[in-house]
Amino acid sequence: EPEVTQTPSHQVTQMGQEVILRCVPISNHLYFYWYRQILGQKVEFLVSFYNNEISEKSEIFDDQFSVERPDGSNFTLKIRSTKLEDSAMYFCASSDLNYGYTFGSGTRLTVV
Amino acid sequence: DAKTTQPNSMESNEEEPVHLPCNHSTISGTDYIHWYRQLPSQGPEYVIHGLTSNVNNRMASLAIAEDRKSSTLILHRATLRDAAVYYCIPTPGGTNKLIFGTGTLLAVQP
Numbered sequence: 001e002p003e004v005t006q007t008p009s010h011q012v013t014q015m016g017q018e019v020i021l022r023c024v025p026i027s028n029h030l031y032f033y034w035y036r037q038i039l040g041q042k043v044e045f046l047v048s049f050y051n052n053e054i055s056e057k058s059e060i061f062d063d064q065f066s067v068e069r070p071d072g073s074n075f076t077l078k079i080r081s082t083k084l085e086d087s088a089m090y091f092c093a094s095s096d097l098n099y100g101y102t103f104g105s106g107t108r109l110t111v112v
Numbered sequence: 113d114a115k116t117t118q119p120n121s122m123e124s125n126e127e128e129p130v131h132l133p134c135n136h137s138t139i140s141g142t143d144y145i146h147w148y149r150q151l152p153s154q155g156p157e158y159v160i161h162g163l164t165s166n167v168n169n170r171m172a173s174l175a176i177a178e179d180r181k182s183s184t185l186i187l188h189r190a191t192l193r194d195a196a197v198y199y200c201i202p203t204p205g206g207t208n209k210l211i212f213g214t215g216t217l218l219a220v221q222p
Contacts, residue, residue, distance in 0.1 A: 004155075033209070035156075043156060043199075043212040056209060091155045100146065100158025101210065 002026040006092050006104035013082050013111055021077045021107045023092030032075045033093040033101065034067065036060070043091070049075065082111045114139040114202035124190045132185040132216055134200030139180055143202040146210065147174065147185045151196045156212070159185065159198070161206075181207040195220045 002083040013019050024106040025032050034046040049067055056096075066078045079086055089108050095101040116133040135215040136145065160167055160174045162183075167174045172187040187194055199215040211219040 025206060035210075035212075043150070043210075045209040045211065048209055058209075089155075093155075100148070100161060101156075102158065103155035106155050 001051065002102065004092055004094055004102050004104035006090075006107050009105070010106070011110070012106045014108070015089035015111055016081050016094055017086060019079050019082055019109065021079075021090050021092075021109070023075045023077075023104055024073050025075055027073070027093030029096050029102070031055075031095045031097060032069070033065075034077045035091045035093065035103075036088040037091065037106075038085075038088045042058060046090075048078075079109075082109075084111050087111045114143055116200050116202065116213050118149075118198075118200055118213065118216045119214075120214070121219065123219045123221060124187075124194075125171070126192060126220055127189050127222050130187040130190045130194070130218065130220075132187075132198050132200075132218065133182065134184070135182045135204045136200065137181040139202045140204065141180075142205055144205055145174065145176060145180075145183045146201040146203050147172070148199045148201065148210070149191075149194075149196040150215070156199070156210075157196075161203075190220045192220050192222060194218065 007022045032049040037043045043057050045059045048055045064080045068076050089106040091103050091106045093101045093103045115138050146161040148156040150156045162174045175184045197215040
């Protein structure tokens with residue numbers, strides 16, 4: 001069964017550093033998303049991406065965040081200057097909107 | 113966004129059917145009813161979705177009330193692997209986002 005692949009599985013970074021989380025969505029999907037889940041809390045929507053541009057973003061997705069699809073397969077989330085409160089699981093997802101979303105297994109980001 | 117109400121937790125025995133309820137009384141007429149689950153330490157996983165008619169797939173069945181204000185996810189024979197948090201998410205057709213609530217934590221006893 002097709003999968004969404006996320007790397008790395010765990011990233012530790014110092015406060016103020018930039019991080020890039022990477023995702024390979026399912027190849028024939030056209031819609032891409034990032035969600036996050038702080039430990040013990042709900043899964044939260046961050047951003048959706050279609051046709052090489054952001055289609056919707058949440059209040060969490062401020063100027064410190066950006067997304068990019070640098071080639072035909074990768075989809076990245078960049079956090080420019082990490083804060084302690086950015087520590088969370090980050091999930092990438094993709095969809096063709098006719099079926100459900102397929103989520104990756106996540107990247108655990110720890111900011112120290 | 114439609115507000116949902118789900119039990120915080122439920123218990124089931126292995127190989128027995130499980131009925132997970134969800135109330136979504138403010139659902140819009142064009143909202144699909146999506147169900148996802150999240151196993152421990154994993155990302156959410158699509159289970160099933162429907163609009164008006166009951167739906168079946170290899171994982172589960174979805175029973176939708178005639179007035180669409182509630183739905184029930186049915187696992188026909190629970191296994192230990194079905195222990196997870198189950199989320200009911202009304203979602204506008206063609207939307208770009210899922211809004212997750214707190215879901216129902218299902219425990220399956222051997």
